[in-house]
Amino acid sequence: MDLWVVILVGILALVAGVALGFFIARRYMMTYLKKNPPINEQMLKMMMMQMGQKPSQKKINQMMSQMNKMQK
Structure with a gap:
């Protein structure tokens, strides 16, 4: 039973990290392009x-x- 909990927590942490990284990168690029238009x-x-x-x-x-x- 403990193995399932570890796997579930690992998958949830991975998904949360990917989602958080995406939104942070998106926000950074939007502010960068606003300050430095192409x-x-x-x-x-x-x-x-x-x-x-x-x-x-x-x-x-x-x-x-x-x-x-x-x-x-």
């Missing part, structure tokens, strides 16, 4: 210039707002 206005402007487009501020603002909507 693309900012300067990077977007440089990419558009490399593609041969002359970016206007209006176009950059539209693309940034669309990217922000996609992230949320």
